[in-house]
Amino acid sequence: YDLARTDAHSPTFVPLRRRDAEYQVTFSPGAAVFRAERDHLELEMTVFVSPTQPIEFKILKIRNNTDHERLLQITPSMEIVLAETPNESLGVLESIIDENVHSIYFRNPRNNFVQGWAFVTTSIPAEFAETSRRRFLGHESRDPYLPYMVEHGHPDAGAPEHERKVAAFSGAIDVPAGEEAVVVVALGQTTTIEDAKRLADYARDPDHAFAELEANARAWDDQLSVLRIKTNRPDFDRLVNDWLPYQLLAARLWGRTGPSQRSGATGYRDQLQDVIPLIHLAPERARAQILLHAAHQYIEGDACKWWHRAPNGGTGLADRTHASDPHLWLPYVTVRYVRGSGDYAILDEVETFLEASPVPKDQEGEATVPLTSRDKDTLLGHCARGIDWTLDRFGAHGLPLMGSGDWDDGMNLVGDEGRGESVWLGFFLHGILLD
Structure with a gap:
């Protein structure tokens, strides 16, 4: 959220659905890159999973293409379910906000299939963290496309508690003219709260996130280089060499x-x-x-x-x-x-x-x-x-x-x-x- 222009930006088309922005999505084995450009601001978000640890990373690059500094309020958020459907975990999720407002931890004690603690963490210098979906969105009469916490930088204290849980953070960063800033958001789940805290501390470090991105690319290169075909149809080659085995492993066998x-x-x-x-x-x-x-x-x-x-x-x-x-x-x-x-x-x-x-x-x-x-x-x-x-x-x-x-x-x-x-x-x- 651009504080000077009172204007919201997102690297993805949803939720803002801005028709005056340019959006692109690029998929490769193991990663998806979402790009958006509007008002001299370039956003690039890379989403991937660690090849060795239970962590999903989102690396957001923000490039300021103007000749002046821009003060941006960063508000990552996601709904927490920890069940097959959101309604199954209404009112039962336990949450802990880290005292440094870097991480939030969640547990569903009634989930008999997967037990343990989930975490969401971020590298931004967060001033606020919120777990109530209603306080994040604001009063129910408010248009949800621009949540209260995105616009104001803090939760709506006057909104009632809500049984649906979110992990939302808010913090401001300066992006100098012609330069780039990096924000990391990571989530995962593990057995104990101690392991969740250890992984969260590791995952929010941008250096670790970029190292994991490189490891992810190497792992998929190794996996997909075992057997290759070459025909007179490059599109067919890509399908057989990369996309079908990738889909088989990531979506079918693992997911x-x-x-x-x-x-x-x-x-x-x-x-x-x-x-x-x-x-x-x-x-x-x-x-x-x-x-x-x-x-x-x-x-x-x-x-x-x-x-x-x-x-x-x-x-x-x-x-x-x-x-x-x-x-x-x-x-x-x-x-x-x-x-x-x-x-x-x-x-x-x-x-x-x-x-x-x-x-x-x-x-x-x-x-x-x-x-x-x-x-x-x-x-x-x-x-x-x-x-x-x-x-x-x-x-x-x-x-x-x-x-x-x-x-x-x-x-x-x-x-x-x-x-x-x-x-x-x-x-x-x-x-x-x-x-």
């Missing part, structure tokens, strides 16, 4: 942000399918994923359709269903991994099973927290048990039973009476047996 995966659960079939391209790009990741999924197979032979990791690292809430295909993806992917990598030793790796009550016949599925079984078997044994589970469930026409859906989840009612059969599953099983 797990595909359709119906907004909760961050691991899908048994989803993430096994995801690692097939990694057999050549990152075989160690494919290997680890295969063994992880073997350990999420029930002792009878079927598998979790999806599961969350418990705070202690074990298996948390998991969905056991009558779906007929998830367990078969384990042998399907294992065969392709062994053929592609030559790693036959993986077949002798030993993993445990899960134990849980069978799903009642009149239910499509049931979410429970399964127990880790004392029974173990080799990966080869896990694969065989999954195949046997399907071989024992054929219908009147000699085809595998559909259950509560094969690969097509939309067919969940075809076999809900225990009679529907799946032609696709028959082909899938046949291919696995031939392999």
Whole structure:
């Protein structure tokens, strides 16, 4: 916010939606750069995640292209959820503002999936920090596009407390004529408040932020340089060499942000399918994923359709269903991994099973927290048990039973009476047996 001109600027189109500014966005593996230019002020914000620590960085560069100094009020803010949706954490988040007004810490004691402390920190010399969304925005009659704290540099003390939490800071900086200023905002989450404070102290240092940006670029260069193709279509080359493997790792395998995966659960079939391209790009990741999924197979032979990791690292809430295909993806992917990598030793790796009550016949599925079984078997044994589970469930026409859906989840009612059969599953099983 330009105090002399009483005018607001943002490196992104939202929230100000200024039609008189020029905006650009550039994406590269591991980073997004947002640029805006207006009234002789250039803003550039680079957003990325540390390759080794649970920190997201936002580096804002502000360049003053006038012949005089500009006094700018910097007000970074973000809404804090720490749940699947904002409404689920209304009124339950705990917050602590650091005495130096550099960092704010948040915790959701009712989140059974991810526990610990989140932090937001900034390098600006903040005079104020606020956690109430209403005091940040101002009275409800105010237009939210220009929050009270942005315009005035401090929270609206007259506004009521609000159950929705934000992390907002405000502080002023001078940008000399023709020069540039740098602001860092970082956020993350870790197990203890002590670790959160340590990471916050580290992350708000601009030197550390720029070092992490370089490390991020090197990490993605190393990851994406393993296998490259070259054709007469440069656009196709970029897609295959960079964007598809980047999307696979960042969005699918790590973020797990595909359709119906907004909760961050691991899908048994989803993430096994995801690692097939990694057999050549990152075989160690494919290997680890295969063994992880073997350990999420029930002792009878079927598998979790999806599961969350418990705070202690074990298996948390998991969905056991009558779906007929998830367990078969384990042998399907294992065969392709062994053929592609030559790693036959993986077949002798030993993993445990899960134990849980069978799903009642009149239910499509049931979410429970399964127990880790004392029974173990080799990966080869896990694969065989999954195949046997399907071989024992054929219908009147000699085809595998559909259950509560094969690969097509939309067919969940075809076999809900225990009679529907799946032609696709028959082909899938046949291919696995031939392999």
